[in-house]
Amino acid sequence: MEVVANADVAEIRSELRRILRSRAFQKANRSQRFLSYLVEAAISDPAVSVNEYAVALDVFDRPASYDSAVDATVRVEAGRLRSRLREYYLDEGQRAKVLIDIPKGHYEARFSLKEFEASAPDDMTIHQNADTVPVTPVSRMRSSATEQESGTGVRSRSISLRIALALFFCVCSVVGIEMFRDRRLEAKSSIHSMAVLPLRNLSGSTEQNYLAEGMTDELNTELARIPHLRVISHDSVVSAKLNGKSLSQIGKELDVDSVVEGSVFRYGDKVRITAQLTDARNDQQLWAASFEGETTDLIALQDSVAREIANRARLTFVLGPQVEGAPAQRRSPEAYDAYLRARYFLDRRDSKLSTEYFQRSIDLDPTFASAYAGLAEALEAALTLGMATPEAVKPRALAAAHRAIELDPQSGAAYAALGTIEFTQLWDWHHAEQDLLQGIQLSPGDSYPVAMYGLFLDAARRPEDAVLRMRQAKVMDPLSFWVARNLGSALYFAKRYDEALRELDRAKELQPDRSPVVDNWISWTYEMKGMRREAIQYDLAGLQRMRSADELASLQRTYQVRGWTAYWQLRLRQQTKEPMRECAAYERALDYLRLGERDRTIAQLQQAFDQHCFWMEMVEADPRFDQLRNERQFTALVRRIGVGQTKDE
Known part of the structure; x- marks a missing residue:
């Protein structure tokens, strides 16, 4: 051929x-x-x-x-x-x-x-379960068939050679069939993806819910450190709406090979964790066990469960060189309890309470690396949500991330937190990219650093690469609201508007209660498509928590009677009456841009820059600003932000 x-x-x-x-x-x-x-x-x-x-x-x-x-x-x-x-x-x-x-x-x-790292040697060996079967290369057999073709023994040697060749290929076929069968069975039974269902709280008190949820999160984090294992995040699992579904149905919906389920029971100073690993492809239970210990040994218990699951999944569990082969470090029960409470509130986007509990955990145990990494993440969330000023929080968040890495150089969560702060708060593009990639490498099963790197790539004007990373995060976390929303925004930045609308609609379906943080992106996408009526419709939907019913009705009437320009003039007047919010100047800049007032647009962007508004990192990527690309003041502002720079200058 x-x-x-x-x-x-x-x-x-x-x-x-x-x-x-x-x-x-x-x-x-x-x-x-x-x-x-x-x-x-x-x-x-x-x-x-x-x-x-x-x-x-x-x-x-x-x-x-x-x-x-x-x-x-x-x-x-x-x-x-x-x-x-x-x-x-x-x-x-x-x-x-x-x-x-x-x-x-x-x-x-x-x-x-595809090229391989090394070519096969002349004397090839087939390895199967530590047994070796030597195989003579065919090229060598062919050359021996040409030896001594003259003389009385040529015909008999030729017949013998044919028989030998036939026997050789029969043996190879048998060995090959057995290898294929064994490898097919091994491939079928190997676990490559996993979902951890929320551990049930059997302690008899809803006050202990934080313990079950915190242990679930920590189990996810530890399993995500296993190379080549895709671990679905808590967000996707919760979005799957598990009630009444079989494990095989859950496995199909989440696109995973296996499911972990279990419970946490706390009684006095003791804790019992029961866990079960099931092959979701055939509903076959692979392993089940119960672990019991003192509350002082929660980390050791959790570590034991993760190791056993990894072994049953036929994977190598890598915790990092500093703890490999050693027992888990003992923590004070009060410090670990505060840490689990902090994770519980962070999952609910309560940055105030999560910050307080992370700090309490650190005060009780100043060597707790995970608590420092969590504190850095919570403080960065407070900045992004506008609940704190950069001057008050940024140095503290940065110090917490560095301390986490100092205590645990193998912590992917710590590098992800550091890279996120460098990206969103410091605009340090070079180090942000390095640290986010390090976070991905150290926690290959965690979608968070992958999604954050996707946002970084958007800001760095690499939209197609950003879409690829967001799709990778979606594969890791198929039902995550935030991944779906961020994939929609990445497609918006890539000017793939129809695809963006599909992903944004999907995000709303996953969590309808979070629609306001999606409606704004849908509005902007319709605006770029030139569909103004739809853009206004979703802009009003996104304003419902920020404007009174009378103000919303007035905006809607204004658009219906007087059109697009009058709508944004009124919206701008309403905004100036509100208390000053984080990034309000950036919003006003966009309003002025829609009204064609470029000088005022630049002035508001300058104010947003001075306030270090987090939206400014996306100003170069946002297609709404395309009309300003040739403006000298705009390009000078972009240079000051350093957008897309990946080298120290």
Whole structure:
């Protein structure tokens, strides 16, 4: 069979079928047709290059009068196709043998075989459960068949050689079949993804709910440190609405192989944790156990549960070199109790109470790395929510993150918290990227640093990379409200407005009570699509908690009677009567921009910069400011923020 750029045609077509069935392409009909067309064209005649005009007519059914200067369909779809290919190889195609690439600026498929780190030796050995079966290379057997072809023994040697070859291939076939069967069984039983259901509180008091929820969070965190294991976050599990569903149904909805469920029972100074690991693909229980100890040993109990789950999942549990092979460090029960309470309130976006409890945990145990990392995260949340001033909180948050890393250099949560602070508060682009990537590396199963890195990439003007990272976070956390919302915002920044609306609508479906923090993004997306009526509708929805019923009615009447400009004039007047809020200047800048008052827009952006409004880090990425790109004052302001700089200057 003919070979195209080192890749066999049959292998190329097989890889194409896998790509078309993948999550990235499954519902993308246009990308499916486009990729299939380019692959078959390259296989049929590699010498013939495909041009944009041919693609427009053959793939997208454009008329013969197609003009690329007027209709950008092919270029837009080519960009989406390349993004989906990157997404596929980042996710399901990580182990693909054949790589299919569409180079930028071209409409031709290129193929290559993935290179391995080392080539196989001449005397190959097949390893199976520590037993070895030596296999003689076929090339060596062929060369021995040509020896001594003259003389009276040639015919008998030839027959013997054929018999030997037949026996050799029979043995190889048997060994291969056994290996295939064993590996298929191993692959089927191996666990690659997991969801931890909320541990039930059996203590007889709702006051102990924080203990069950905190232990669930901590178990998630520890399991997320296992390499190559995808652990679904608490948000996604809660969004799954578990009542009445079987474990197999939960597994399908969350797209996981296994489910952990259990309970926490606290009585006096003792705690019992009961846990069960179930294969969600067949409802088969893999392991169940009960762990009991003093309240002083909560970390040790939790560590034991995580280790046992990891072992049963046939994975290597990596805690980090500083504790590997050693018993978990004993903490004061009061410090760990305060820590669990802090996590409980942080999950509920109560930055005030979570900050107080993290600080209490640190006061009780100044060597508790996780408490410092949690404090840094809670303080950063307080800044983002406008509940604290940067001057009062920023140094404290930064110090907490650094102290967490000093105490535990293997803490992915600590690096993620530090990178987030450097990104949102310090605008230190270079170190923020380094630390967020370190957080991802140390906690490969945690979606939080992945999603935060996606936001960073948006601000750094790398929108397509941001979309890829957000989709990766979505795979890790399929039912997370915040991941869905942030994927929608990433698609907005990438100017993929229809896709953005789909993800934002999905976020609202996941948690309708959080609609206001989605409605604003939907409004902006409709605004960029030129759909003003819909933009006003969602802007009003997002204002419901901030304006009185009379003010909202007045805004709606104004738009209906006097139109777009009058609406924003009234909205601006209403805003100036409110108490000064965090980032109010940024909002006013956008209002002035809609009214065409560029000088006032720049002045308000300057004020937002002086107040270190967190929205300013996105000012270069936001398509609403496209009309200011050539304004000297705007570009000077962007340079002062340092947007997108990834090197120390």
